[in-house]
Amino acid sequence: MADDKDQKDWLQEDEQPTTEQPTTEQASGDPESGDPIEVNTDGLKSDSDEETARVTREAAQENPPDPDEHIPDNLRAGPGDENPYQWHTGLKREHGSTDAMEFIDVKKSFGRNTILNGLNLGVPDNQISMILGPSGTGKSVCIKHMVGLLYPDEGDVLVHGESVPNMTDDELFEMRKKFGVLFQDGALFGSMNLWDNVAFPLRQHTDKGEDEIADIVNRRLKEVGLGFAGDKLPNELSGGMRKRAGFARALVLDPDIVLFDEPDSGLDPVRTALLCELIQEIHEENGGAYVVITHDIMSARRVADYIAVLWKGRIVESGPASELFNSPNQFVRQFLSGEAQGPLGME
Numbered sequence: 001m002a003d004d005k006d007q008k009d010w011l012q013e014d015e016q017p018t019t020e021q022p023t024t025e026q027a028s029g030d031p032e033s034g035d036p037i038e039v040n041t042d043g044l045k046s047d048s049d050e051e052t053a054r055v056t057r058e059a060a061q062e063n064p065p066d067p068d069e070h071i072p073d074n075l076r077a078g079p080g081d082e083n084p085y086q087w088h089t090g091l092k093r094e095h096g097s098t099d100a101m102e103f104i105d106v107k108k109s110f111g112r113n114t115i116l117n118g119l120n121l122g123v124p125d126n127q128i129s130m131i132l133g134p135s136g137t138g139k140s141v142c143i144k145h146m147v148g149l150l151y152p153d154e155g156d157v158l159v160h161g162e163s164v165p166n167m168t169d170d171e172l173f174e175m176r177k178k179f180g181v182l183f184q185d186g187a188l189f190g191s192m193n194l195w196d197n198v199a200f201p202l203r204q205h206t207d208k209g210e211d212e213i214a215d216i217v218n219r220r221l222k223e224v225g226l227g228f229a230g231d232k233l234p235n236e237l238s239g240g241m242r243k244r245a246g247f248a249r250a251l252v253l254d255p256d257i258v259l260f261d262e263p264d265s266g267l268d269p270v271r272t273a274l275l276c277e278l279i280q281e282i283h284e285e286n287g288g289a290y291v292v293i294t295h296d297i298m299s300a301r302r303v304a305d306y307i308a309v310l311w312k313g314r315i316v317e318s319g320p321a322s323e324l325f326n327s328p329n330q331f332v333r334q335f336l337s338g339e340a341q342g343p344l345g346m347e
């Protein structure tokens with residue numbers, strides 16, 4: 001069996017943390033007073049805007065600022081922002097499955113920068129879930145908690161009911177075998193051809209013979225449409241092909257859970273659509289909990305069974321995609337319709 005360090009090295013091949021700020025334009029409505037704000041409801045089965053505003057106002061009233069709660073400065077829009085959580089109903093709609101993973105009151109800060117501030121989320125088994133949020137909200141930080149590359153300062157993260165922060169190194173090593181991870185750029189080894197890249201986890205983490213490995217690698221490469229490209233080096237491939245190769249590699253150990261960190265970043269809309277289709281097809285074939293992290297709403301419309309909207313270190317709302325796309329919550333509606341108008345402003 002390979003040692004723990006190799007597994008960690010493989011998992012840690014990630015992009016550097018970003019410092020990007022949300023880029024949505026300044027909202028013109030007034031979230032403080034709860035005045036109705038125009039939301040473009042194109043393509044949404046919707047109640048009237050007034051009804052939307054009323055339901056959201058009620059939700060906000062049920063969610064008054066807790067006078068004892070210390071809200072870290074970096075999560076406030078400005079000095080006058082008493083309650084950055086006014087849109088967070090925290091509503092967890094039924095998903096009709098068991099939770100493959102759970103975040104329970106997770107808090108995580110880097111120095112004075114609080115990223116997760118009481119995150120509660122259940123990720124359903126056997127569905128494609130999407131965690132949506134603007135850049136820099138902590139989506140990648142979430143993923144890293146799932147595989148035990150980061151630990152919460154407070155709270156707990158469960159994978160199949162087992163507490164990740166409480167695992168011994170051996171348990172962590174075993175637990176990570178449940179995961180396939182597709183990082184942003186595919187994270188392939190530049191000096192290895194595609195075939196060897198995809199074979200790598202099998203050679204590293206199993207004692208399968210080369211014949212069996214060849215069967216698996218050929219099948220997975222074919223599945224992602226790269227059966228012809230096994231002898232190519234990563235830099236001879238397009239970005240889309242590198243992602244598909246990363247996907248093939250994420251699948252070779254038959255993972256129960258597959259994590260995709262912004263699989264659509266850097267792809268044009270057509271290739272994004274194709275990749276989304278591929279994710280759906282492969283999920284249909286293999287089952288398991290797929291978690292796709294993205295800020296791309298179109299991808300969410302295409303593939304998500306379940307959606308959680310992350311903002312200011314907490315889930316605003318989570319639930320089946322069809323319900324979230326029709327949510328009466330103004331923030332959720334604004335975010336999922338990609339509109340500049342609404343409570344989500346530039347900060």
Ligand SMILES: Nc1ncnc2c1ncn2[C@@H]1O[C@H](COP(=O)(O)OP(=O)(O)O)[C@@H](O)[C@H]1O
Nearest residue numbers: 017018019110115134135136137138139140141
């Ligand atoms: N290892 C780290 N050390 C310090 N700060 C970090 C680290 N990882 C992430 N961050 C900070 O957390 C914030 C959220 O990062 P990230 O999860 O990468 O955002 P995104 O939602 O775009 O994936 C970033 O602003 C980044 O500065």
Ligand SMILES: [Mg+2]
Nearest residue numbers: 139140261262
């Ligand atoms: Mg990220």
